[in-house]
Amino acid sequence: MTETNPVISARNLDLVFQTNDGPVQALKDVALDIEKGDFVSFIGPSGCGKTTFLRVIAALEHPTGGTVTVNGMTPDEARRQRAYGYVFQAAGLFPWRTIARNIKLPLEIMGFSRAEQDERVERVLKLVDLDGFGEKYPWQLSGGMQQRASIARALAFDADILLMDEPFGALDEIVRDHLNEQLLALWERTGKTICFVTHSIPEAVYLSTKIVVMSPRPGRITDVIESPLPKERPLDIRDTPEFLEIAHRVREGLRAGHAYDD
Numbered sequence: 001m002t003e004t005n006p007v008i009s010a011r012n013l014d015l016v017f018q019t020n021d022g023p024v025q026a027l028k029d030v031a032l033d034i035e036k037g038d039f040v041s042f043i044g045p046s047g048c049g050k051t052t053f054l055r056v057i058a059a060l061e062h063p064t065g066g067t068v069t070v071n072g073m074t075p076d077e078a079r080r081q082r083a084y085g086y087v088f089q090a091a092g093l094f095p096w097r098t099i100a101r102n103i104k105l106p107l108e109i110m111g112f113s114r115a116e117q118d119e120r121v122e123r124v125l126k127l128v129d130l131d132g133f134g135e136k137y138p139w140q141l142s143g144g145m146q147q148r149a150s151i152a153r154a155l156a157f158d159a160d161i162l163l164m165d166e167p168f169g170a171l172d173e174i175v176r177d178h179l180n181e182q183l184l185a186l187w188e189r190t191g192k193t194i195c196f197v198t199h200s201i202p203e204a205v206y207l208s209t210k211i212v213v214m215s216p217r218p219g220r221i222t223d224v225i226e227s228p229l230p231k232e233r234p235l236d237i238r239d240t241p242e243f244l245e246i247a248h249r250v251r252e253g254l255r256a257g258h259a260y261d262d
């Protein structure tokens with residue numbers, strides 16, 4: 001543990017869903033510290049609680065045991081203060097609104113002035129390399145561009161924390177590689193703390209400063225890997241022995257989690 005105050009801190013976190021088929025332990029005894037500026041990936045098989053953990057941070061679910069703090073506050077307080085932006089797997093843009101007006105929607109609801117809205121839209125479109133596309137409609141953009149627009153929308157509040165739930169899962173590999181590079185560049189430029197859910201080992205290793213390996217039934221953390229890779233990461237870093245070594249450890253962690261089930 002470091003001496004700084006973690007941006008997100010979970011202790012003894014439990015979450016049990018009561019379902020018609022009985023209780024489901026989505027998270028069990030989860031403990032994790034995420035420091036300012038960390039890029040943390042959550043990886044694990046379906047049902048290991050990755051989305052649930054993100055939703056707990058965002059105060060969209062409430063734990064049945066243990067504690068979580070976000071910027072030193074409860075998740076509910078952090079949510080009221082707009083401490084994070086949330087990016088979902090599907091871009092979720094309204095087809096009848098332009099990209100700019102999609103990004104503005106939450107700003108309108110929050111009561112930002114017109115001028116402030118315009119200024120923010122311009123700034124976040126630049127951040128995701130979509131300047132000039134504000135007046136297009138979602139259907140006029142490729143899947144990758146739509147996903148970047150949804151990232152821009154999540155950045156519009158200028159929150160320090162970005163929660164991303166498999167944002168590139170539905171995209172082909174080439175587009176995904178490109179978005180991974182762009183996301184790293186954005187992370188470096190903005191210094192945000194990013195929590196990123198993925199099923200892809202190379203994506204997790206390429207992006208992260210910290211990789212959290214999870215396993216299901218009950219959903220729990222089985223390994224936390226601090227990446228020794230430098231911040232500067234060209235795509236071909238994926239062929240280096242250092243990269244492959246971390247990927248191997250993640251794979252072993254995932255395998256061990258599976259063995260527990262058998």
Ligand SMILES: Nc1ncnc2c1ncn2[C@@H]1O[C@H](COP(=O)(O)OP(=O)(O)OP(=O)(O)O)[C@@H](O)[C@H]1O
Nearest residue numbers: 017019024026045046047048049050051052053219
């Ligand atoms: N609202 C809910 N009610 C009941 N059970 C739920 C609910 N949300 C999640 N679960 C259960 O909790 C467990 C963890 O789900 P979660 O969606 O967090 O997993 P995940 O790791 O994100 O999976 P995936 O990779 O498929 O998205 C699963 O068994 C799931 O069925």
